Amino acid sequence: MNCAFDAAAIRARAEVAITIALEVGRETARFRRDTNPGTLAVENKGLQDFVTVADRKAEQAIRDGLLSHFPHDTFMGEESGGCPGGAGTWVVDPIDGTTNYIRGFRHWGVSIAFVTVGRIEIGVVYDAAEDKVFHAIRGGGAFKGGRPIHAAATADPANALAILGHSRKTSFDDHLALSKRLHERGMDYRRMGAAAIDLVRVAEGAADLYYERHLNAWDMLAGALIAKEAGATVAMPPVDRLLADGGPVVAHSPGLADEFAFILDIEGLPPVSG
Incomplete structure (x- = not known):
């Protein structure tokens, strides 16, 4: 790991990202419930990609929240773009599963990763279907709503x-x-x-x-x-x-x-x- 990010620095970033993912995820779900889908502003972006008002609003909230706490980090988002740089970069999809979101199929989420020197140090995903946040810090296990989770033991x-x-x-x-x-x-x-x-x-x-x-x-x-x-x-x-x-x-x-x-x-x- 880059010496600029010790365990405490990574933990601090993870805690902020978890809070932001939950807040933005819930607000984005609320926006979907309160808005007539026919009035959502949808722009064609080519192959399989389109952006909504909700996408832009969610990404801006995530960006503002992260960079207000960690102003020297860089930010790369699906909607606003950006390039990795500096010591660490946040890589964000404000609404992963946009088509599902627009149609009211609740298989969508908010994805936030933190990357430094070619490694993913933090992963945070808000799951709209269960209103839960999954998270992991590299080397520290994986969690759902704060409880440890494990891959299946399926062998057949x-x-x-x-x-x-x-x-x-x-x-x-x-x-x-x-x-x-x-x-x-x-x-x-x-x-x-x-x-x-x-x-x-x-x-x-x-x-x-x-x-x-x-x-x-x-x-x-x-x-x-x-x-x-x-x-x-x-x-x-x-x-x-x-x-x-x-x-x-x-x-x-x-x-x-x-x-x-x-x-x-x-x-x-x-x-x-x-």
């Missing part, structure tokens, strides 16, 4: 539940082929549309696999750390590459490592260590 693929993401930037034929393979192995699978929440489902043992071929850094970093700290096997490109270009992520129950090794081979990814 016939008992496994997988969640698959799909971006229009990647091949749908490949997605179908993977779905077929899981089906043939007796696994049930879902596509839910919110990577941060899908990753914490693996972390808490509700699912045994999450895989998507391409995500942006703000979609995956917080959830990936939480899953890893919960004992899941996590594989993804180096953090610096994800910050620049995005990429794939795989998280799965450790007892199914042999079952899902082919996905890591497809992506050429080793499990994350350290």
